[in-house]
Amino acid sequence: MYPPREFAKNQNNINFTVDGRARVLVDGDLIINGNNFTMNENGDPANLLLIVDGNLEFNNNAKLNAIIYVTGDVEFNQNPIVVGAIASEGSITGIADSEVTFNEEVISRADFGGACISEDLEVVIDHFRIFHPSTALTCTPAQDIRVRACSNPECTTLFSEQVTVSLSPESGWLQGNTVSFVGETNELAFRSVSAGPATLGFLNSTVSAEGTPPLKCFADKGTSGKCEIVFSESGLLLNAPDHTSAEEVQVSILGVKAGETDPGQCVPAFTGEKTIEFMASYQNPLSGMRVPESAGTSLSGGSLVLDFDGSGAASFPMRYRDVGSVLLQARYDGTGDEADLIIEGQDSFIARPDRFEVVVSGNPGTPDVTNENMFREAGEGFDVEVRALNALGEMTPNFGQESPREAVRLTVEEAPGIPLVNMPQLDGALELFGSFCTTPEPGKACGQFVWPEVGTFSLLPSLISGAYLGTENVEGRLLPYVGRFIPARFEIAIDPGRFSSTPLSTNRTSCTEERSWVYTGEPFGWDMAPEVVITPKNRNGVTVQNYAGTLFQRVGVDDVGFAPFPVEDEAATGVGGTPLDLEAALAPATLLPDTSGSLIYRFATDDEFRYPKTLNARVSGYTPEPVFSLEGLIDADGVTVLDPTENLPEVFKPVADFEIRYGRVALDNGYGPENLDLVIPLRAEVFGSGGFQLHQDEICWFYDLPKDTSVDFAASTFTSGQTGVVEVADVELSLEDGRPRKTAVEDYRLRLSAPAPSGAESVQARGIYVELDTGSDWLKDFWDADNQEALVNPYAWATFGVYRGNDRIIYWREVPTN
Structure with missing residues (x-):
């Protein structure tokens, strides 16, 4: 506690x-x-x-x-x-x-162990029971007498404390008439040397019985008795053993009488062949359809010629093909010199079923996990028959008609070679034997049951009482494979996941953490990949535990179907007014069980996504809202969601805490005097509502002067030996506020050195072609007017000694004064 x-x-x-x-x-x-x-x-x-x-x-x-x-x-x-x-x-x-x-x-x-009994409630004796034979001989004690103390009227609970009783009559009890016991006594014996009835009872007890009546008697293994044993001086002592129905057993019979010199000793009443008449009567149940037989002769109204030996003993075979308690009576009517001799005797026996057999209608009965052996959905009802059989395989009509009724329990057990995570028992109950079946038959019980799980199990029938009419237990025959049970449906729950703006490409970027943007055309991945929780349910909506991760799982990662990429973005439209598309390069997803019985479908952590960089995608920045769609979910048995027309497709949008920005690196044409270094303006740009504007957030992209810059003199009067890109000591130069850094000690701008020897660009020449390799397509743009479908690096024209000036001035050149 x-x-x-x-x-x-x-x-x-x-x-x-x-x-x-x-x-x-x-x-x-x-x-x-x-x-x-x-x-x-x-x-x-x-x-x-x-x-x-x-x-x-x-x-x-x-x-x-x-x-x-x-x-x-x-x-x-x-x-x-x-x-x-x-x-x-x-x-x-x-x-x-x-x-x-x-x-x-x-x-x-369950064993409540008195836990549900009030501390103030006194456990009492409701009544006593005496079990005894109805007849006996004066020359031998009456055997198999027992006393039981019952705590309830049905006597299903015995008194759990010691009680002492004084039996009546006071004399004749071989163990003495005072007996102390807990629950039930051992076998007692009583002798009477006088012919006639002897009445059994109680003189007193240490604990009084409070029920009405306080004493009940049961004779000859029957259901009721008179608390009376009739003693005779002569008789037939039968010993019919308890046995399994339809098994042949030997019944011994002894014809004896009280000795003339010693009435307390039995002596043979006769020897040789005698015709013995038999009669059988039902005790529990009180009626029946079959009678005991001996080699084809009925022992209920029939007779046998038996050869009694010198001790007055004989025996004969008996077979009883039903169950229950039966009283077998024998009678000898003398003839000739024994014409006045009548000797009678009786004994009762209990025949129990040989076994129980279970029949499950429509059950495939195999361990295979295939389409052919699908039996029922978890939680779906199925019919079960239980047959009480004798040793010949015949049904025993009297089973279940006893008082109190014997009944069968069905227990779910692990099927051979098929381990189960969860093995609940069946929901349902067998109806009474001999009734309620579609085709009722004595000895057969039917019922509808539900198993709430998935899988295949074994079903074992067993006798609920544990001892048929107090004799022995009856073992049931195991039905090794019941099933296969499948889920009734899947329930799905989706965690949409979260995109990450951390650069996937390490090429020419110094950022290793999340940013507030991703460029159009730049690949991005997951911060947290989406998960689809697939939960198999039974018909009552309860999660089954035997599906996910077991041999009964018949849904694979390929059975979870999504709409193909590219998918449309719900919030972003292109220049043409149509939704922008998200493209994907998906790695293999996984489908793994969790600890609660569900399956988790996870997108791969190394999935890559991008919004293609096209002229149609040149729009202002937007928060991505691509629509993912779960289109199908079905396993090999056809199990799917409750209503595919209503529950599918299931759409979701991964979360994104950043913008998609159409960006680029831009160069401007450079003009300047031939005696100074010429700056080629460089900047990062993004497209906005007013067109391209400086991308002041760009601090990740880096460049290397002059490694990433190419210079072409084909359209210039200068040659490669006269000028080139000005080198700096540092590499991996980054931008500040979208432009190269320029301080008193650092100048990371793109510059061409002053020509040496000095000179001016020819008026007819276009200038020096300068191109900057951005390293990534998403920082390129459609710069080439002759090929507007191609993304190219930014480029510019550099001109020494020629100034742009006013567009209305045709030519302008510096002239030396001397």
């Missing part, structure tokens, strides 16, 4: 397992906290009894297989999973958003 407490506070992945049976009692409120808390997960709920004398609160995906009783309120939070049974004296809230699987059958198998 625990005081009020909080399980797994500030702790994760706390697991409690149950070895055998356990009872947990909490004297006060209980809060089950911590991520992924489990108690008896995958275990039999009947093995764990949780009693909370207060309120119970579930948090953070707790999982319990248990029978739970709460005196206060129960609150479900954050989707706990409970399998078994739960009862509350107060309210139960949040159960609609949780997975609670109620299995009434586990209650009958």
Whole structure:
């Protein structure tokens, strides 16, 4: 017993397992906290009894297989999973958003151990029972007498404390008439040397019976009796053993009488061949369809000629093809010299079924995971027949007609070679034997059952009482493979993921972290890849545990279908008014199970995306909202979402915390005197509402002078030996506010050195061609008027000794004064 407490506070992945049976009692409120808390997960709920004398609160995906009783309120939070049974004296809230699987059958198998009995409730004796034979001989004691103390009218619970009784009559009991016992005595014996009835009863007991009547008697393994044994001086002593139905057994018969010199000793009543008449009567149940036989002769109204030996003993074979308790009576009517001799005797026997057989209609009965052996959806009903059979394989009509009725339990077990994560028991019940079937037959019971899981299991029938009419247990024949059960549907939940603006390309960039933009045409990837949570459900909407990651999973990564790329952006339109497209280079996705029974479809972390750089994409910056669309989800068994026409496609838009900007590196033509270095203006630009403008955020891209600059003199009067790109000591030069850095000590601008020897550009010459390699297509643009579909590096014309001046001046040149 625990005081009020909080399980797994500030702790994760706390697991409690149950070895055998356990009872947990909490004297006060209980809060089950911590991520992924489990108690008896995958275990039999009947093995764990949780009693909370207060309120119970579930948090953070707790999982319990248990029978739970709460005196206060129960609150479900954050989707706990409970399998078994739960009862509350107060309210139960949040159960609609949780997975609670109620299995009434586990209650009958639980050991409550008095936990549900009030401390103030006194356990009493309802009545006593005496089991005895109805006849006996004066020359031998009456055997197999037992006394039982019952705590309820049905006597399903025995008194658990010692009681002492004084039996009547006071004399004749071989062990003495005072007996102390707990529950039930051992076998007692009673002798009477006088012929006639002897009445059994109680003189007193240390614990009084409070029921009415306080004493019940049962004669000859039957259902009721008179508490009376009739003693005779002579008789036939039969010994018909309890046995399996339809098995041939030997019944011994002894014809004896009280000795003339010693009436307390039995002597043979006769020897030699005698004709013995037999009669059989049903005791439990009280009627039947079959009678005992001996080599084809009915033992109910028939007779056998038996050869009694010198001790008055004989035997004969008997076969009874039904079940139950039967009283076998024998009678000898003397003839000739024995004309006045009549000797009678009887014994009862119990015949039990040989086995139980289970038949599941339509069951494929194989372990294969193929399309052909699909049986039912998880949670879908199916019909089961249970047949009580004798040793010849015949159904036994009287099974289930006893009082109290014998019945069969169906237990789910692991199928050979097929491990299961979760193995719940069946929901449903067998109807009474001999009725309620589509084609009712005595000895057969039918029922509709539901299994809430996926997979294949074995089904074992067993006798609920554990001992047929108090004799021996009956083993059922295992049905090795029931199934295959498949999910009823998939539920999907999508985490749209988040794009990253961190540059994927390391070419010519110094940025290794997120930026506020990505260029049109520049590849980008995931900060957090999207996930599609695929949860297999049964017909009741409960997650099945035996699908994801098991041999019963029949959905693969290729069965999750998305609309092909390119996909349209919902928020961005091109120059022509049509939506801009997002292109993708997708790496293989993964489909892996999680711990809750779901499958996680994850886009690959190294997926690459880009908005193609075209003239149509030359628009102002925008936040990307591309529309991803889950178009199809179906496994090899045809399992899909609840309503594909309504639930698919499922669209989502990954989150982006940055803009897509149409950018470029631009060069301007340079003009200047031939005696000074000539600056070629360089800057980063983005397109905006007013056209291209300085991209002051650009600080990542770098360049190397003169490595990344090419100079062509084909259209100039200068040669490569006269001028070139001015080198600087530093490499990987970056921009500040979108332009090269220029300070008192640093000048990272693109410059051509003053020509040496000096001179001016010819008027007819176009100038020196200067091109800057940006290193990346997304910083190129459609500069070439002759090929407007091609992205090219920025270029400019450099002219020494020629000035642009006013456009109305045709020619302007400096002239030396001397």
